[in-house]
Amino acid sequence: MHIVVCIKQVPDSAQIRVHPVTNTIMRQGVPAIINPYDLFALEEALRLKDKHGGTVTVITMGPPQAEGALRKALSYGADDAILITDRAFAGADTLATSFALASAIRQIQKNMPVDMVFTGKQTIDGDTAQVGPGVAKRLDFQLLTYVSKVSSVLPKEGQIVVERRAEGGVQLLKSRLPCLITILEGNNEMRFATMPNMFRAARHAVKVWDREAAGITDEDVVRIGLKGSPTVVSKVFAPTPHTDPAEMIDVESGNPRDIADTVLAKMFTRFPVVAKEIAKRA
Amino acid sequence: MSEAPVKKGKRKFELDPRLASYKGVWVFVEHERGQVHPVSWELMGEGRKLADMLGVELAGVVMGAPGEETRRFCNEAFHYGADLCYLMQDDILKDYRNEPFTKGLTDLVNAYEPEILLLGATTQGRDLAGSVATTLKTGLTADCTGLTIDPDNRSLAATRPTFGGSLLCTIVTLNYRPQMATVRPRVMAMPDSDASRSGRIIEQPLGMVESSIITKVLEFIPDANQDKPQLAFADIIVAGGKGMKRPENFQLIWDLAQVLGAEVGASRPVVQAGWVDLDRQVGQSGKTVRPKLYIAAGISGAIQHRVGMSDSDCIIAINNDPNAPIFEFATYGIVGNAMTILPALTESFRQALATAKKAG
Ligand SMILES: Cc1cc2nc3c(=O)[nH]c(=O)nc-3n(C[C@H](O)[C@H](O)[C@H](O)COP(=O)(O)OP(=O)(O)OC[C@H]3O[C@@H](n4cnc5c(N)ncnc54)[C@H](O)[C@@H]3O)c2cc1C
Ligand SMILES: Nc1ncnc2c1ncn2[C@@H]1O[C@H](COP(=O)(O)O)[C@@H](O)[C@H]1O
Numbered sequence: 001m002h003i004v005v006c007i008k009q010v011p012d013s014a015q016i017r018v019h020p021v022t023n024t025i026m027r028q029g030v031p032a033i034i035n036p037y038d039l040f041a042l043e044e045a046l047r048l049k050d051k052h053g054g055t056v057t058v059i060t061m062g063p064p065q066a067e068g069a070l071r072k073a074l075s076y077g078a079d080d081a082i083l084i085t086d087r088a089f090a091g092a093d094t095l096a097t098s099f100a101l102a103s104a105i106r107q108i109q110k111n112m113p114v115d116m117v118f119t120g121k122q123t124i125d126g127d128t129a130q131v132g133p134g135v136a137k138r139l140d141f142q143l144l145t146y147v148s149k150v151s152s153v154l155p156k157e158g159q160i161v162v163e164r165r166a167e168g169g170v171q172l173l174k175s176r177l178p179c180l181i182t183i184l185e186g187n188n189e190m191r192f193a194t195m196p197n198m199f200r201a202a203r204h205a206v207k208v209w210d211r212e213a214a215g216i217t218d219e220d221v222v223r224i225g226l227k228g229s230p231t232v233v234s235k236v237f238a239p240t241p242h243t244d245p246a247e248m249i250d251v252e253s254g255n256p257r258d259i260a261d262t263v264l265a266k267m268f269t270r271f272p273v274v275a276k277e278i279a280k281r282a
Numbered sequence: 283m284s285e286a287p288v289k290k291g292k293r294k295f296e297l298d299p300r301l302a303s304y305k306g307v308w309v310f311v312e313h314e315r316g317q318v319h320p321v322s323w324e325l326m327g328e329g330r331k332l333a334d335m336l337g338v339e340l341a342g343v344v345m346g347a348p349g350e351e352t353r354r355f356c357n358e359a360f361h362y363g364a365d366l367c368y369l370m371q372d373d374i375l376k377d378y379r380n381e382p383f384t385k386g387l388t389d390l391v392n393a394y395e396p397e398i399l400l401l402g403a404t405t406q407g408r409d410l411a412g413s414v415a416t417t418l419k420t421g422l423t424a425d426c427t428g429l430t431i432d433p434d435n436r437s438l439a440a441t442r443p444t445f446g447g448s449l450l451c452t453i454v455t456l457n458y459r460p461q462m463a464t465v466r467p468r469v470m471a472m473p474d475s476d477a478s479r480s481g482r483i484i485e486q487p488l489g490m491v492e493s494s495i496i497t498k499v500l501e502f503i504p505d506a507n508q509d510k511p512q513l514a515f516a517d518i519i520v521a522g523g524k525g526m527k528r529p530e531n532f533q534l535i536w537d538l539a540q541v542l543g544a545e546v547g548a549s550r551p552v553v554q555a556g557w558v559d560l561d562r563q564v565g566q567s568g569k570t571v572r573p574k575l576y577i578a579a580g581i582s583g584a585i586q587h588r589v590g591m592s593d594s595d596c597i598i599a600i601n602n603d604p605n606a607p608i609f610e611f612a613t614y615g616i617v618g619n620a621m622t623i624l625p626a627l628t629e630s631f632r633q634a635l636a637t638a639k640k641a642g
Contacts, residue, residue, distance in 0.1 A: 013445060094424075098416060125445060128424035133380075133412030142496055143380045145409040161500070166378065167314045167404050169504040173379075175497040186560065230421030230458040236444065236451045239585065243592065246599060246608075246615030256618070256626030263598060263614050264630050267575075271596045271613075274575045277517050278631070281543045282638035 001054030001155045003045040004105055005078070005118045006135070007038040009062050009069035010125045034069045037120030039190045041183040044150060045118050046077045046191065052155055054115075055079045057108060061089055061100050067206050074201035075193035081204065082108070086211040091226030094126070098134025099223045104214040105139060115155060117141065117180040129182070136180035144175060145182045153177075295435045295456055304459035307333040308396040309364070310387065311342045311355055312406050314378065315504065318355055320472065320515070321402030323362045325465055327473030328429055329400055330363035332438070335431040339365040341396065345386050345488075347376040353483075360481040362473055367481060368394065372488040377499040378406050384413040386488050391418060393486065396460045398438050400429075403464035411464050421455030422462040427469055427589070437461065447566045447586040468514050468570040471593075513545050513562060519573045521547035521564055521591075525580020525601060525620060529557045534624040535579060541632050547571065547591075549581050565590035577627070579620040583608025600624065 011030045034042075045056045058073040060066050061084040070081035084104050092100065108114060117139070119132035129145075136143035146165040151172070153160045158177040163170050165184055193201070211224070222228060249263055268275040309329045312319040326342065333340035342359030346352045348371040356367040368390050374382045387410065391399065399414075401407035403425045415422035427450070428441035437454050438461040444451045455461040513519065520542065522535040532552070539546045547564040548557065564571055566586040576594035581587060583599070583606055591597070592611055599612035600620045609615040616623055 011445075013448075094412070094422065095416060095419065127443075128412075128422075129408045130412035130415070130422060130424055133409060134416040137384070137413050137416040143409070143413060144497070145380070146405045165405055166502070167312070167319060167406055169315075169502050171377070171499055172501040172503065173497055174500050230419075230455050231423055231453050232456060234439065234452050234454050236449055238448075239450050239589075243611040245610050246597075246612035248609070248615045248617065251616060251618050256622045257629060259616060259618070259623065260626040260630035263616065263627070264634055266614065267596055267598070268634075271574070274596050277574045278542070278634060279638045282635045 001048065001052050001115050001153070002112050003048060003054065003056050003116045003118060004108060004114050005038070005042050005045045005056060005058045005073070006101060006131070007042065007058055007060050007069055007073055007120070008035045008123050008126075009033070009060060009066040010035045010123055013124050032065065032068065034072055035120055035123045035125075037122055037124070037183075037185050039120075040185050040188055041118040041120045041181075042073055042076060042078065043188045043190045044183050045116075047188065048150065048153060049077075052153060054155075055112065057082065059084060059101070059104060059108070061085070061092075061097060061104070064208075067208075070206050071201045071204070074204050074206075075198045076191060077194075077197055080207070082207045082209055084209050084214050086214075088211045088221060088225050091229060092224060093229035093231045094128050094130040094134055095230055096224050096226075096228035097131050098138055099220075099228060100214060100216065101131070102135045102138035103216050103220075104209060105135070107209070107213070107215040113178075115177045116160075117178075119180070119182050121146065121182055121184055132180060132182035139178070139180065142175045142179035144173060144179055146184050147181045148184045148187050150181070295437070297435070297437075298457045301457065301459045304395040304397040306338045306341055306394075306396045307336070307398040308341045308343055308368075308400065308460070309359075310399070310401040310407065310410070311344045311359055311367075312402050312404060313346060313355060314406070315502075316351055318358060319402055319404060319406075319467070321404060321407070321465070321467040323358075323475075324467070324470040324472055325400045325402060326359060326362040326364060328465070328470045329398075330473065332398060332429060332431055333365075336397070336436060338397070341365065342367040343370075343387065343390060344368070345370045345375050345383060347371065347373050356483055357480070358475070360479045361475040361477055363479070365481050367483050369483050369485045370488055371485070372490070374488060374490055374492055374495065377502065379495065379497055379499065380409055380413055381495050381497060382488060382490055383410050384417060385490060387414050388417045389489070390486060391460060394484075399460040399462045401462070401464050403466040407464050411462060415462050418460070420458040420460060420462060422464070423453045423455070424464050426463045426465050429463060429465070438463065443566060443589060447589055466570050468572050468593075471572070513547055513564070513569045514571055516545035516571065517573050518542050518544035518575045519547045519564070519571055519591075519594075520544045520577045520579070521549070521581060522552060522579050522620075523549040523581030523587075524551040524555075525582070526552070527580070529555070531621060532557050534621065534628075538577065538624055538628045538631065541628050541635070544575075547576075549584075549587050578608060578612070579624055581608055582606050583611065
């Protein structure tokens with residue numbers, strides 16, 4: 001069984017700061033990590049490999065330094081890694097990203113058929129959850145999103161049963177390989193990198209594919225990168241506080257009960273809807 | 283999207299004449315188990331405004347199994363502002379599945395050419411939106427928090443958080459139609475329903491046979507409602523943050539919530555520490571809520587939390603740091619120790635409830 005896992009290197013957004021004057025992102029010194037949601041996808045792929053045997057290939061489209069993310073994935077146990085990198089990919093939105101990834105996966109298939117493609121639920125920088133569905137449509141793979149559990153796979157029969165998080169419940173879906181699965185977070189935990197895998201990861205030759213190697217013809221240059229992106233960012237700005245600051249309740253004088261009573265009295269006068277809501281519960 | 287270089291200033295833009303025939307605003311009416319997802323009506327309210335700005339019609343798209351139910355959904359769509367509904371009925375559409383819904387919606391778009399198509403950013407809406415946008419090769423802006431029309435060129439200007447919510451960006455889809463966007467539940471206000479409104483229905487067949495569809499739904503296991511918090515739709519929420527210090531102290535949050543018949547919410551660190559379930563996380567990577575009353579104890583008010591709750595009617599914030607960002611947007615601020623203020627609030631509310639009860 002051959003599983004391709006799409007991972008993305010993202011800035012650790014917990015550490016991103018916005019410059020207070022220029023409103024621009026201060027990227028300096030922000031460490032790059034594997035998109036946390038993608039680790040659930042990778043771990044799920046490794047578990048299926050443990051169970052059924054096979055190969056896990058990780059791919060990423062990004063700048064040359066994204067190789068770091070691939071090495072990390074190798075150290076967790078992925079077998080092969082491909083970095084898809086080319087200036088022509090810059091500025092891609094989800095439509096253009098899915099075009100490039102799908103094209104690269106078709107190239108991978110030329111060497112070894114792909115049974116499943118895994119993606120994370122979403123990225124923490126793009127945050128769209130749209131790349132997975134896009135890749136599936138372009139490859140004409142069955143699309144299974146928000147999968148919390150791969151219940152069973154019969155690689156020979158090409159059958160798969162998964163649990164999919166739907167609105168208000170869980171769908172148990174039976175489908176066929178090849179398929180693309182977006183994995184929901186929280187249902188597994190990334191294993192520790194083993195010593196041998198760490199050594200292997202350090203030595204492994206990560207394949208680096210430019211546009212042509214990824215199977216994108218001159219003609220299709222208009223479908224990748226900025227040119228292939230229907231959406232355009234027209235403005236970036238800091239959220240402006242359009243609300244007034246809080247009315248501060250004087251805490252010097254009173255004991256907690258007095259403070260609480262004061263808030264309630266003020267609130268019931270100014271917000272009849274809240275008073276009504278409370279009265280409903282009496 | 284986040285990597286796209288930013289072009290400043292007004293852009294001159296002429297719509298490709300071939301796309302000029304795309305007219306009207308559409309809202310995909312999502313439903314599951316006989317009920318329309320409220321996000322569809324929230325979008326209908328928003329879609330109404332966009333359609334009025336453009337001077338075009340607003341349509342609902344209803345897809346489902348044949349029967350009374352889909353007609354009822356169309357009528358509801360009219361009540362919430364739609365002028366017409368596109369109705370696609372087929373037994374194949376009984377449960378949501380990607381393949382037939384993608385084909386059905388894509389065919390409708392190709393046949394009737396809307397300029398804007400809005401969907402809820404739910405598990406269903408995101409699954410469908412990504413597939414339809416790719417099939418149509420058009421632009422899609424996910425998880426928008428604001429939608430408006432650029433008066434200069436009639437294009438949809440969709441605003442969404444970027445870089446982990448630290449910044450907002452406005453995204454336009456220029457020479458592609460329809461312009462697609464998804465919006466999370468509770469981000470937009472629920473419009474009023476007007477039962478006197480009606481509209482026309484345009485039916486179109488799906489044109490698929492079940493045997494051609496690969497993925498089958500074996501079973502639907504509904505969430506047991508009693509233990510799933512309905513945070514998004516709660517009218518009162520008591521939420522606690524890392525400032526509650528210890529899991530035992532979080533009981534004070536539950537106590538107040540119980541007296542108020544409120545739902546319990548939490549900031550992300552609290553969820554990550556395992557004090558409460560993931561379902562209770564409020565914010566950018568949790569739920570968006572808009573209760574009438576939101577009580578925040580020991581929550582700093584980071585932007586990622588704020589975007590999930592700042593549309594509450596009234597926010598009471600308790601924090602021992604007078605400079606906590608939450609005081610910049612809360613309604614009432616109490617600088618103090620949550621461990622002493624919360625029990626006092628619980629008592630005051632208990633008394634207010636008793637008084638209200640006596641008053642009948
Ligand atoms: C991509 C991304 C997504 C995120 N998504 C979310 C999200 O969905 N939801 C979310 O909440 N966060 C989210 N975060 C995290 C967010 O940035 C903040 O870190 C988080 O909201 C802080 O939680 P907090 O206010 O509980 O904790 P802290 O920031 O640690 O604040 C604790 C507060 O408690 C106060 N305090 C301490 N002791 C007391 C006391 N005795 N009495 C009263 N007050 C006291 C302190 O003054 C402080 O203001 C996200 C972050 C990123 C990067
Ligand atoms: N540049 C990329 N390279 C590889 N995989 C990606 C890339 N961008 C997105 N993905 C995959 O698509 C998923 C959804 O991303 P997004 O649509 O950006 O939220 C991620 O979790 C990744 O698995």
